[in-house]
Amino acid sequence: METNCEKDLFKFLPFSSCINPSFWFELNRVKLDDYRLDDDFKNLKGFYSNCSSNDLPPIMNFDYSSFQETNDKTKNGHISTIIINGKIKIFNTINEFNVLDKNKLLDEFGNAIWNDIKTGRALDDPNLLIRFCLIVFANLKSYTFHYWFAFPAITFPLKSYxxxxxxxxxxxxxxxxxxxxxxxxxxxxxxxxxxxxxxxxxxxxxxxxxxxxxxxxxxxxxxxxxxxxxxxxxxxxxxxxxxxxxxxxxxxxxxxxxxxxxxxxxxxxxxxxxxxxxxxxxxxxxxxxxNISEDEEKVNTIGWERNEKSQLHPRVVNMSGSMNTEKLAESAV
Amino acid sequence: NVADTFTPVLKESKFRETGFITPEEFVTAGDFLTGHCPTWQWATVTNPKACKDYLPADKQFLITKNVPCSKRCRHLMDTFKNTQEKIVEVESGEGGWVDTHYLDTNSSQFSTQAHEMMDDDKNKKKDDLKNIKDLERDEDNEDEDDDEEALDMDEYDHNIKEDDETTIFTTKTTKQVEKKIEAETEKGDQEEDIFIPTRTYDLNITYDNYYRTPRLWLSGYDENNKPLTIEQMYDDISEDHAKKTVTFETHPHIPGTLMASIHPCRHAEVMKKLISLMAESGKELEVHSYLMVFLKFVQSVIPTIEYDYTRNISI
CATH class of the missing domain: 3.40.140.100 (Ubiquitin-like modifier-activating enzyme ATG7 C-terminal domain)
Known part of the structure; x- marks a missing residue:
C-alpha cells in the first residue's frame, strides 16, 4: 500500500443506534401477534437527521414507528429527518443468535449495496446506499433483548481515500x-x-x-x-x-x-x-x-456496531422496569 | 385513560382567560412550533386505537429526538447555590411551580456558563470527565446487574472481522476518553473527534384532553444510548419538581409504553399566570405562540435539557 505522509487518510464516524423504549414494546407486540416463530428478515425503518447537536456522534434512531409499513412524508416541508430502510431478524433462541455467521451476513448486505452501485440502481435511488441490519433475540419472559446493529459500509482493502x-x-x-x-x-x-x-x-x-x-x-x-x-x-x-x-x-x-x-x-x-x-x-x-472497476476483486464490508465497551459484541437491554406488568402494578399502588 | 376518554372535547377558545387550549389551537401552535423549530416534528399514529379523533391523523403529537443533556441538574444546582444563594431562597420560599424571575436568571447563567465552556474546550472536556466519573461512581451499584449479564454475553466469541483504520470510534468509556484527551493534549491543538459522552432525551408533547393543555413526555438515554430508569431521570429534573410533578404513565398514542411525564394538573394555571404577566407588560399572547411559552416554562422543570424553542419570547 502506498504511504504518503502529507495527505490525511479520509476517516469516517460510524452510526450509533439509539432505541426509544417504545421500539421494544412494539417489537414485543409484532413478535407475538404477527411474526410469531417466523425468523426471516422483515422490513424495519431507521431515522437520521443532519441537524443534530454539536455534542453528539451520528445517530440512527428507532422507535415504535420503525415497524410501520407506510412511508409517510411529512407535509410541512420539514426536511431534516431521513427515513432509512433496513432489515430486522428476530431469533427464537439465544443459541441461534450466537452461532449466526455474522461476517457472512454483513458481506451479504455489503454485496447487495455493491451490486446496486454497479447496476446503477443506487443512481436512481441513492438512499439504497444507507442500510442497516438488526439481529435480535427477545426473551419475552424476562423482558431482555439481545441485539446487534450493523451499518454496512463497503471498503476496498488495498485502497484509501x-x-x-x-x-x-x-x-x-x-x-x-x-x-x-x-x-x-x-x-x-x-x-x-x-x-x-x-x-x-x-x-x-x-x-x-x-x-x-x-x-x-x-x-x-x-x-x-x-x-x-x-x-x-x-x-x-x-x-x-x-x-x-x-x-x-x-x-x-x-x-x-x-x-x-x-x-x-x-x-x-x-x-x-x-x-x-x-x-x-x-x-x-x-x-x-x-479508480475502481466493476470487477474489483478485493471488496470488503465492515459495520457491526461496537457495544458500550467499544467491543465487537452485541448489546443487552433489560426493559423489565417498564414492561413487567406485575412489577408495574406494584409500583402504581 | 377513562377520564380522558369521557371528557368532552373543548370547543370554545378561552385560552387567555383560562390557560386551556382546544385541540384546534394545539394544532395551530404545533404547526407554528414545527415551522420555527424544525427539530420538533408532528408524529403520525397509524394504529387506529391510539389515534385521537379530535386531532388530525398526521398531527397527533409532537416529537423531538436526541436532545443533549450534558449536565446533571444537581451539578447545576450546586454551582447555582454557591453563587446565587439569595435567589435559591426565594425559590424555595415560594415552593411553587414557576417563578419566571428564577427561570430567567437560571437560564441566562447557564448559557453564559455554557459559552465560557465552549471558549475553553479542553476545560470543558476535563470538567465533563469529572462529572462522568462522579456519576459512574454513583451508578456503580445500580450497574452491577447489567454488567453480569454483559459478561455472559462476552463469553461467546462472535469472531467478527475488525474494522479498518479509517473508522473513528466514538469512545464512550471514561478511561478511553481520558486516554484520548491526554493524547490530544500531547499532540497539541490538532482537532480530533472526541465526543464527551452525554445523556440525551427524546421529548414528546401530547394534547391532554382531560387537563386541556399540552403535556410533555420524556425518554432519557445514558452516554451509551441505553434507556435511563426514572430514578436516573430525576437527576435532570429540578429538585422542586422531581418527585412531585413527574409521573410514570401510559403514553396516549403508543400503546403499552410507560413514559415519564410532567403532570399537567397545574399547566393551565401557570399558563394563565404567564399570559396575564405578558398582558401587564403590554404583550398579548397569540395562540400560535402558546407552545413556545409552554416550552419556556417547562424549562424550569428540566433546566439542563437543551431542546429548541424560540428564545425571543419574553415574558
Whole structure:
C-alpha cells in the first residue's frame, strides 16, 4: 500500500443506534401477534437527521414507528429527518443468535449495496446506499433483548481515500449563495417522493441536482459538489453515509489516465436555533479517490456496531422496569 | 385513560382567560412550533386505537429526538447555590411551580456558563470527565446487574472481522476518553473527534384532553444510548419538581409504553399566570405562540435539557 505522509487518510464516524423504549414494546407486540416463530428478515425503518447537536456522534434512531409499513412524508416541508430502510431478524433462541455467521451476513448486505452501485440502481435511488441490519433475540419472559446493529459500509482493502482539503461551507459560499442553496434544496426535497440523503450542487448555477444528473454534468467537465445529509455535526470528519457514496462516485465518475483523481463533496449539515436555519457548520471537502472497476476483486464490508465497551459484541437491554406488568402494578399502588 | 376518554372535547377558545387550549389551537401552535423549530416534528399514529379523533391523523403529537443533556441538574444546582444563594431562597420560599424571575436568571447563567465552556474546550472536556466519573461512581451499584449479564454475553466469541483504520470510534468509556484527551493534549491543538459522552432525551408533547393543555413526555438515554430508569431521570429534573410533578404513565398514542411525564394538573394555571404577566407588560399572547411559552416554562422543570424553542419570547 502506498504511504504518503502529507495527505490525511479520509476517516469516517460510524452510526450509533439509539432505541426509544417504545421500539421494544412494539417489537414485543409484532413478535407475538404477527411474526410469531417466523425468523426471516422483515422490513424495519431507521431515522437520521443532519441537524443534530454539536455534542453528539451520528445517530440512527428507532422507535415504535420503525415497524410501520407506510412511508409517510411529512407535509410541512420539514426536511431534516431521513427515513432509512433496513432489515430486522428476530431469533427464537439465544443459541441461534450466537452461532449466526455474522461476517457472512454483513458481506451479504455489503454485496447487495455493491451490486446496486454497479447496476446503477443506487443512481436512481441513492438512499439504497444507507442500510442497516438488526439481529435480535427477545426473551419475552424476562423482558431482555439481545441485539446487534450493523451499518454496512463497503471498503476496498488495498485502497484509501484521502482528505486533501477541508473548507467551511462559508468559505466557499457567500450567505446570499447559501440562501439560494437552501431554497433550491427545499424544492428539490419536495419534488422527490422520499427525502433524499444524497444530491449535488452545480457550482456555476447553484442548482440542486440528483446524483445521476450530477455525475453526467461532472463527466462533461462541470464543477459539481456532491452533497449528502451528514449525521455528524462535529469537527472535520464526516459521518458514515459518505463511505458508500464515495464508492459509487469513484466507480461512476469519469476516470482519467491517472490512478487517482479529486472530487468535491459537501457534508451538508443543518442547524435550527431560535427560529433560524443555518448551514454554517457544513463542510466542503476535496477528496482524492482511486479508480475502481466493476470487477474489483478485493471488496470488503465492515459495520457491526461496537457495544458500550467499544467491543465487537452485541448489546443487552433489560426493559423489565417498564414492561413487567406485575412489577408495574406494584409500583402504581 | 377513562377520564380522558369521557371528557368532552373543548370547543370554545378561552385560552387567555383560562390557560386551556382546544385541540384546534394545539394544532395551530404545533404547526407554528414545527415551522420555527424544525427539530420538533408532528408524529403520525397509524394504529387506529391510539389515534385521537379530535386531532388530525398526521398531527397527533409532537416529537423531538436526541436532545443533549450534558449536565446533571444537581451539578447545576450546586454551582447555582454557591453563587446565587439569595435567589435559591426565594425559590424555595415560594415552593411553587414557576417563578419566571428564577427561570430567567437560571437560564441566562447557564448559557453564559455554557459559552465560557465552549471558549475553553479542553476545560470543558476535563470538567465533563469529572462529572462522568462522579456519576459512574454513583451508578456503580445500580450497574452491577447489567454488567453480569454483559459478561455472559462476552463469553461467546462472535469472531467478527475488525474494522479498518479509517473508522473513528466514538469512545464512550471514561478511561478511553481520558486516554484520548491526554493524547490530544500531547499532540497539541490538532482537532480530533472526541465526543464527551452525554445523556440525551427524546421529548414528546401530547394534547391532554382531560387537563386541556399540552403535556410533555420524556425518554432519557445514558452516554451509551441505553434507556435511563426514572430514578436516573430525576437527576435532570429540578429538585422542586422531581418527585412531585413527574409521573410514570401510559403514553396516549403508543400503546403499552410507560413514559415519564410532567403532570399537567397545574399547566393551565401557570399558563394563565404567564399570559396575564405578558398582558401587564403590554404583550398579548397569540395562540400560535402558546407552545413556545409552554416550552419556556417547562424549562424550569428540566433546566439542563437543551431542546429548541424560540428564545425571543419574553415574558
Amino acid at each position: 484521502y482528505q486533501l482539503k477541508t473548507n467551511k461551507f462559508t468559505e466557499i459560499f457567500t450567505s446570499e449563495q447559501s440562501n439560494k442553496i437552501i431554497e433550491n434544496m427545499t424544492n428539490f426535497q419536495l419534488k422527490n417522493e422520499h427525502h433524499q440523503s444524497f444530491f449535488a450542487i452545480e457550482f456555476e448555477t447553484l442548482n440542486v441536482l440528483t446524483v445521476k444528473e450530477a455525475i453526467d454534468r461532472h463527466n462533461l467537465g462541470k464543477r459539481i459538489l456532491f452533497g449528502f445529509y451528514d449525521p455528524n455535526s462535529q469537527s472535520n470528519h464526516p459521518g458514515w453515509p459518505l463511505r458508500n457514496y464515495l464508492a459509487l462516485l469513484a466507480l461512476k465518475c469519469k476516470k482519467t489516465d491517472e490512478e487517482k483523481r479529486n472530487l468535491e463533496v459537501i457534508s451538508f449539515r443543518d442547524r435550527y436555533h431560535g427560529g433560524a436555519r443555518t448551514l454554517d457548520h457544513s463542510l466542503v471537502i476535496l477528496v482524492e479517490v482511486f
